[in-house]
Amino acid sequence: MKLKVYLSGEIHSDWRKQIIEGCQQENLDISFYSAVTDHDASDAAGDVLGEEANSFWRDHKSAKVNAIRTRTLLEKSDIAVIRFGDKYKQWNAAFDAGYCAALGKPYITLHSEEIIHPLKEVNAEAKAWAETTDQVVEILKNILN
Amino acid sequence: MKLKVYLSGEIHSDWRKQIIEGCQQENLDISFYSAVTDHDASDAAGDVLGEEANSFWRDHKSAKVNAIRTRTLLEKSDIAVIRFGDKYKQWNAAFDAGYCAALGKPYITLHSEEIIHPLKEVNAEAKAWAETTDQVVEILKNILN
Amino acid sequence: MKLKVYLSGEIHSDWRKQIIEGCQQENLDISFYSAVTDHDASDAAGDVLGEEANSFWRDHKSAKVNAIRTRTLLEKSDIAVIRFGDKYKQWNAAFDAGYCAALGKPYITLHSEEIIHPLKEVNAEAKAWAETTDQVVEILKNILN
Amino acid sequence: MKLKVYLSGEIHSDWRKQIIEGCQQENLDISFYSAVTDHDASDAAGDVLGEEANSFWRDHKSAKVNAIRTRTLLEKSDIAVIRFGDKYKQWNAAFDAGYCAALGKPYITLHSEEIIHPLKEVNAEAKAWAETTDQVVEILKNILN
């Protein structure tokens, strides 16, 4: 069985790479999906449709163009891993968690102990909370072995 | 027709009261629902099930007990208003937005101009972005009149 | 049993009034719902959220604010009547028909013989095509008697 | 990942060919689907089931036979591109947009600036509005790269 895993959240560290490489070392048959993780490219995704003077509408256009990608890939995935870093608002990551919860799609959160309290509603619907990418790899291994 | 509106998010200002009173002045037939908005009571919702030494599990129990309320009320509601203040992580508000998006339930965001950018994914699925509670009342009036 | 009927489409003739009065004369227990039918008010529904220089975004904001109303009322309705007049594009009416079709919600079209051909895909999923409001009243009577 | 894209709407220009070729030049792994785009063949799709004297029923039979194709292909697709030309009623295109909206399937509209206003409800649920086929190719590229 081939598993599809969506990697949502933080784009400022290499956690995606760690999970993907960890799974490759374990020979797990997983396809990984993700939003556009280049921050500038993501912000500019809608610019091809014409420039906007107003920053709300520029963001709106880019966010919707990105949503075609993220909604499609998230719906196709069996499981999501949702990463919260220690900085920034990261409301898109929490949004993805709520989206998964409503669909009954299982997700794992990946974050440090410092932010347990503000993430309590997100973790209430999560299937697991991991602190390290190694733990995530172990959990994915548990599905396929 | 009676409308059911869920008020999600920030608990440190009186925006709920403003919307409810604004709608009453307009004689709009709306039932408003909400999470437990008393911060300490919310954090302690699970304590009745036994004390926990570990803070993760205390949060987990309370968040799940609260989720019985929030999921039930959100599912029953026709529309959600989701408020983001300028402080705190407020991941539960973004989580509710994602939950609504997956269900196709329309929601309105209520936040200041300063946080447009980090909320762009949340607003991409919103039906409206309001900056004041008066604007929210006007939008609700547009549904019922 | 109380029936809920959504009246979608043309806003330049009094077909809604004719159906509502016809059903009242037959003492049919029906609640009728509809979009905002005042053309200028509908176009301006989003203006409360701030003016827009760009006409696309003004339309976009108003259409989304109106969608909170129309999606909510259409979802609550048991049946839709969708009226196509002889003028204008009326893509919103065809959009509502497609929306109903996807949900399996039965709808009746109301239009003249002249536009049978361009409406053939819309009628392929309709439960009935009526040419007069009296015919619509008769069909609604058939449900309740 | 292989993407499935449905191309709905106008059959009097070569916009489908432009998008398909544009995606091939970018080496995007996409299967494109579409209704029968030969106008006469589409109108005659039901004739195999017997001739009809009445034009309503001829249209009805053909539209239903075509609906087996269009509903099946649209349901299988991940994303739709919906093209509105400047002529004709094109209610089937708006119908497809409404159908997608109800299913939560993302769609992109492709049309000129002249028809922004009558398409405002259709665009309210769209993820993007493009004016050129090049823009559509760029958006599809954003999903797969």
Added chain:
Amino acid sequence: MKLKVYLSGEIHSDWRKQIIEGCQQENLDISFYSAVTDHDASDAAGDVLGEEANSFWRDHKSAKVNAIRTRTLLEKSDIAVIRFGDKYKQWNAAFDAGYCAALGKPYITLHSEEIIHPLKEVNAEAKAWAETTDQVVEILKNILN
């Protein structure tokens, strides 16, 4: 709790009246729904939309007009009772059973022992097979008491 029960099938005997009266005697709080049970009125339901020379299209129009009623009422009901008499094809009754099965809506069949074999697929998804209306009343009583 008020229960909604749909009575589908045979229109040539008074089984509906027997069940309704039996439930009234037991003071069961049930609303009963049904198709139009006057055979000629049912066949003529679509005539208000214009006469048809071709018998297929006359039947088609009437059946679709009736379907607005039957689909709406069946969807609203909690439970269906589906009666098969010893005569006629009664494919509409079997159709309603399949419709209920796909929706997971529980149904009870009511028929004589003679037609057990041809109804085996219909009974495979039924929650009960009754031979008398008294038995149906007892089963409904079991839900409400």
Added chain:
Amino acid sequence: MKLKVYLSGEIHSDWRKQIIEGCQQENLDISFYSAVTDHDASDAAGDVLGEEANSFWRDHKSAKVNAIRTRTLLEKSDIAVIRFGDKYKQWNAAFDAGYCAALGKPYITLHSEEIIHPLKEVNAEAKAWAETTDQVVEILKNILN
């Protein structure tokens, strides 16, 4: 695109073979599914689970064992062709039609002119009525070409 077509109904003529061969001659890429079409084998499908003295329970067991197959294959199929012969009750065929209707799965009926009237509710939800297997092949060709 590979299409999946379920062939439901009559087992006493070779209509399945005609359709399958007709599609092969047209090189249509279709997988065909069906219930067990050997009458005795179908009736005996449950016997492996132990003999039954009571004919109702023998039928019940076999019908349920067969339902594992038919429900699974029907759910996987894109389209159904439902054949009604001139003899027998064939309630299972009408049941399958109702099942498809509730799921929004398109189906084609295949039957002679003599039984138009008793099949009017079944045809009201059908996408096409064919009288010959050649017509069915033509309709399937219209989907894939």
Added chain:
Amino acid sequence: MKLKVYLSGEIHSDWRKQIIEGCQQENLDISFYSAVTDHDASDAAGDVLGEEANSFWRDHKSAKVNAIRTRTLLEKSDIAVIRFGDKYKQWNAAFDAGYCAALGKPYITLHSEEIIHPLKEVNAEAKAWAETTDQVVEILKNILN
């Protein structure tokens, strides 16, 4: 808001009565539903449809007749409380838990500490584990106050 709560499981102690009375003392506006809790009546629910020599079929008939009640009431309920006593198999209670989990319907388990381990999969999807009926009342109060 009126809440609907389904009380599933053990029928050999008065836990239902304790919860109902506890909620009445708190003036909580809740309708409580339940399976038939008289053991002999439950086992005999199908006897009205005719006696069975074979105990499997007697059980089967009764269980299906009861399922009309339990499935209908469980689907209508907002929340379930599922009680596991220390004796008997109680597979019906675990079945109801799985049913709720698949529907995304929140449930609370009520059981002693002794059976934590065999209930771990049931609790993995529960929103709360209570040991006393007072705790259940407190949780229900948290939803309505």
Added chain:
Amino acid sequence: MKLKVYLSGEIHSDWRKQIIEGCQQENLDISFYSAVTDHDASDAAGDVLGEEANSFWRDHKSAKVNAIRTRTLLEKSDIAVIRFGDKYKQWNAAFDAGYCAALGKPYITLHSEEIIHPLKEVNAEAKAWAETTDQVVEILKNILN
């Protein structure tokens, strides 16, 4: 057609091996899925996320990590076989049965005659009750041949 079958329940006998080998001998094209069947590994599935002093939370973590696997595989499967042995509570097996019932996914129970009565609600929604693995193989053969 390739079939996907989930094998749920008892882990203390080799019934899975018997079914898999029996299907191989019949050359049935089936992929079999299952929970982790090593008892200790299953209990320890969550330990990688950190040790727990409290046994409830250790079980909770492991059960949720396992649920990622079991929910994902069960959702992907066409059919489930659910085995109840004569010992232990086996509430997870009954839970899986309820989960399948709510999704309309067909399942077969496999158990001895001794436990017919406590399994009557589970069997009420099952498509077949088998006593031997050979019977299960025969039923699976009936789907694919």
